[in-house]
Every structure is written in structure tokens, then in C-alpha cells.
Amino acid sequence: MQAQRRAAAFWLHLALIPLALLFLAPLWLMLVFSTHPETAIFSPNPPLWFGGAFAENFRGLQADTNFLRTLGNSVVISTLYTLLSMLLTSMGGYAFSKYAFPGKNLLFGLILATLTIPTFVTIIPQFILVARDLKLSNTYWAVVLPTLANTIGIFYMRQAFQTVPNDLLNAARIDGANEWRIFWQIALPVVRPALAALAILLFLASWNDYLWPLIVLTQKDSYTMPVALGTLVGLTRVSWGGIMVGTAIATIPFLALFLALQRLFVAGIAGGAVKD
Amino acid sequence: MTTVPTPHRSRRRVPTAPYLFILPYLLIFLAFWAWPIVSSFLMSFRDSRLGATAPFGLANWSRLVGDEFFRTALRNTLLILALQVPIMLMLATALAVALNSRLLKLRGLFRFAFFAPLVVGTVAYSAVFRLLFNTDFGMVNRGLTALGLGPVDWLNQPGPAMAVIILAMTWRWTGYNAIILLAGLQGISEEVYEAAAIDGATPWQQFWKITLPLLRPTLLFCVVLSIIGTLQLFTEPALITNSGPGNATMTLGTYLYQQGFRSFNFGYASAIAYTVAALAAIFSAVQLRLFGRES
Numbered sequence: 001m002q003a004q005r006r007a008a009a010f011w012l013h014l015a016l017i018p019l020a021l022l023f024l025a026p027l028w029l030m031l032v033f034s035t036h037p038e039t040a041i042f043s044p045n046p047p048l049w050f051g052g053a054f055a056e057n058f059r060g061l062q063a064d065t066n067f068l069r070t071l072g073n074s075v076v077i078s079t080l081y082t083l084l085s086m087l088l089t090s091m092g093g094y095a096f097s098k099y100a101f102p103g104k105n106l107l108f109g110l111i112l113a114t115l116t117i118p119t120f121v122t123i124i125p126q127f128i129l130v131a132r133d134l135k136l137s138n139t140y141w142a143v144v145l146p147t148l149a150n151t152i153g154i155f156y157m158r159q160a161f162q163t164v165p166n167d168l169l170n171a172a173r174i175d176g177a178n179e180w181r182i183f184w185q186i187a188l189p190v191v192r193p194a195l196a197a198l199a200i201l202l203f204l205a206s207w208n209d210y211l212w213p214l215i216v217l218t219q220k221d222s223y224t225m226p227v228a229l230g231t232l233v234g235l236t237r238v239s240w241g242g243i244m245v246g247t248a249i250a251t252i253p254f255l256a257l258f259l260a261l262q263r264l265f266v267a268g269i270a271g272g273a274v275k276d
Numbered sequence: 277m278t279t280v281p282t283p284h285r286s287r288r289r290v291p292t293a294p295y296l297f298i299l300p301y302l303l304i305f306l307a308f309w310a311w312p313i314v315s316s317f318l319m320s321f322r323d324s325r326l327g328a329t330a331p332f333g334l335a336n337w338s339r340l341v342g343d344e345f346f347r348t349a350l351r352n353t354l355l356i357l358a359l360q361v362p363i364m365l366m367l368a369t370a371l372a373v374a375l376n377s378r379l380l381k382l383r384g385l386f387r388f389a390f391f392a393p394l395v396v397g398t399v400a401y402s403a404v405f406r407l408l409f410n411t412d413f414g415m416v417n418r419g420l421t422a423l424g425l426g427p428v429d430w431l432n433q434p435g436p437a438m439a440v441i442i443l444a445m446t447w448r449w450t451g452y453n454a455i456i457l458l459a460g461l462q463g464i465s466e467e468v469y470e471a472a473a474i475d476g477a478t479p480w481q482q483f484w485k486i487t488l489p490l491l492r493p494t495l496l497f498c499v500v501l502s503i504i505g506t507l508q509l510f511t512e513p514a515l516i517t518n519s520g521p522g523n524a525t526m527t528l529g530t531y532l533y534q535q536g537f538r539s540f541n542f543g544y545a546s547a548i549a550y551t552v553a554a555l556a557a558i559f560s561a562v563q564l565r566l567f568g569r570e571s
Contacts, residue, residue: 208397270459
């Protein structure tokens, strides 16, 4: 029995180690390539370890895309989106979880019904609304506003608020606290771990979003980082070292965050996905 | 999951509170999500090209039926769907089971390796894959040459270009599905396995008779999510292969983008969008019927 378990463990590791290396390889090469000039990346013996050309690659990237500007745009847009989306979805989720009111099932049913509808269906009317009717093209709001209709977030926060005891809220009501204060100062602090996981996922989703910003941002200075990098990939003039710098800068903060907060990440993804 | 009703006292006192809490979300939802769903359906019956006079009709839809490019995009999308989703979900299931195993050492390290791709944006990894699969200078061809297998002209031949897209998607999304499946696995009680082990069931039998049936709802969720995602595939074919060679990797996503935001033919693009929605609905319904019974 013991020998059998040891043999099973051996085969398990033998299968997983190469696969794990294969999964890490693209990330490793992205980091390594960001520190080499294009000539090294395309040389007969491409580098597998870090070089010294990061600063030079970065300067090239900055010159080609005004990279720091797009980095700033991405930070502002993702932060704005995350904060607003957390506020809206936790308010909505709280109402659906903690109140009984006429029309609740109808409203929730309406939101539920749109959950499996592909975003492609909404993208053209959203564009017309944002670009033509509201004249918001090339602004932060053009990127943020439509994506705030985050259905998964409502579900996630509704689930989270189910864990808050009603007695706690009623006790505050008896003490004379108004409904907003009960939500803001009592219920919300209880679900802080769920909010933190949601915040990470919202920020990541916004940070990596490509298609929508590509559509509503048409001026170079309004680009987000993925849009700016996307314009480079199709060209031949720009150095791959520079592109790898951009992709590495877009990715490294999240890899670090992921290493530090793996549990929270996993809980967020699993919690947002698995409904019962 | 039960909702405990709020006591009458507070409900009488603040009847407007829940509506005020929902209102901001609801306004955004109606303006940017619910109305566009209706609007784009109506638009699919309108000729939106500049100077067009036909007000309302089936022109877009009949054009769709005869459109050779649309057929190519549809065929490519369905091909990727049929190949990539099963490969990815089998791999994700195997990974979830392996990562859940008590025999595994250094579990955290393995989890990091397989889950790390899911923080990488589609643009970033598309760029990396385009570089790695470069015919003349890419690492993949250098590796293949070193093994004596010769270089492959990855991005300039239809089959290999498709393979690169499928590989890239599998790399990016397997870990995501594995996390969801892992959460599902951890919901299965230990006792079921212990009882089976006492009855003499081998690990292999336990997997087929216990794990898979109990994991079915989670797996179904992953299937539906993956189908909807793949039907909307855009970034990878746009950035790794430029929909090429020719139109060999053009998808419904890249074709919709081209019609909607390059040619600004909103009506026709809406018809394409609704085709995607219809396919998503059909596939989801079929999946639910076939595998959704019980639980």
C-alpha cells in the first residue's frame, strides 16, 4: 500500500513538472526578452537569462507609444472602474440580499436573464451611445461607464451579504441607525474579504480589457496600455524588446500580487464562478 | 440559500431604501446593457450604411446567408470551439484533480505555475506567442530544429496558424477553469471517497464513478462559459495571426469588428452579433439538456 502510494506520487510529479515548466516558459521568456535588444532575441542562440538592455528597450517603447502616458491612463481607468463598480454592485447586491420589496424577483430575473448573453450583442449600441450620443470618445468615462453594468459582481456581492446576520442589522435599526449607515458602517465591513477579492478581479479585468478601449479610444494619448501595445504588435518597425518591456510591465505587478495573495485570487474566481 | 425576510417594522419604516440602493446599478444596467440588447436586434434589420435608403427589412440577414467571408468566419470559430474547448477542459479537469491530490508535494508552487497565466492580459500573451512562433527567429522553431524536427511556418499556413491560436488559448485559460473545477472538487465530501476505498474501488474507478458525476454541474458551468468566450474570440486572431494567412483564422469576432468598426456597417455587424448570441443560446441549451439533468 505504502509502496503503491509512493509510485503514484512519483508518476504524478513526473507528469506535472514538465507541464508546469511549459506553463511558466512564456512568462519567463517575456521577462528575459524585455532585457535584450531585438538582435539578441532574433539571434541564432536566443537568451534564456536576463541581459542589460531593459532601459534602452523602455526608452524605445516610450518614444513609440508615449508609454508612461498610456500607463497613467490605464491606472486611472482601472482604479475608477474598480471603485465605482465595487460601490454599485455592493449596493445592489445588498438590496437583493437583505430586503424584501415588490418587484425584487422581477428585477433580479431581468439581470439573471442577461447573464449568458454575449457582450458582442451590446457592443455596437454601446458605441453609438458613448461616441455619438454622449460624445465621450477618448475620455476615461467612455471606457468606464458601459463596463460598470457588471452582472457577475451583483451575484457575487449578493452571495457575500447572505453571510451577514440579519440580527446584526436589526440591532442597529433598533438603535436608530438609518439604512445607508447600516449598509456602510455595519454590513460592508463584514464582507470586506469578499470585497477585496472582487476588487482584484475587477481591476485585473479592466487592466487587461482590449476590445472596448480599442473601439472608443482613437487618439494616441488616450490609449490604455493594451491598446498601445496592440498597435505595436502588428508593425515591424518597433523592436520586440520594447514590446516585451510593455507586456512585462503590464503583467509583473499582477504576478507579484498573485504570488502574495494567491488565496484571495483563487477565492474570488471560485466564488464568482460557482453558484449554488 | 435562503433569504431571511426583513421584519415588518423596518420595511414599513423605509420602503424606498432597497430601490435607492439598486437605482445606480439599474440605470447603468438599463442604459448600457438591457437597452443595447434590444437596440442591436432592431439594428440588425436596418441598412445602416451611409446613404442607404431601405428603412427596415431582412437585407442584412439575407446578405449573411450568402456571405462567403461570414461562412469562413463561422467555420473557423466552430472549428476552434470543437477542438479547443474539449482539450482545455480535459486538461483543466486533470490538473484540478492533480492539484487536489494529497500525494502532491509543493502544491503552492504548482498552483502558481498553472494559475499564473490567468493574470496575463490577452494582448500581452498574444504578443509573446507571436514572437515565440515566429518562423525564422521564434524559440519554438529553434527548439524543433534542435530536436531534428525542422522548422514549421507557423503563422503563414492555415493549419499551423490555427494550432498556434488553440495553443495560446489553452495556455491562457486552462488555469482559470482548473480553479473553478478545484473549488468544485473541494465541495465533494472526503467520506464518499473513504467509503469507496473501503469497498475496494481503485483511484481510477473513484474518478469515473464519484469525481466526474459529482463534478458535473461545475464542469457544465465551465463548458457554457468557455463556449460563450470562444464564440467571441477576437484578440488572439487579431494580434497573433491578423486573421491570416488569407482569412484562415478569421473568426466571428474579427469579422464583426471589421464590419462594425472598420466599415461602420452597424446593421450588418448587429446581425453577426446576434448570430453569435443565437449560437451561444443553442449550445448552452444543448449542453444543459444533455448533461444538466439531476442536480
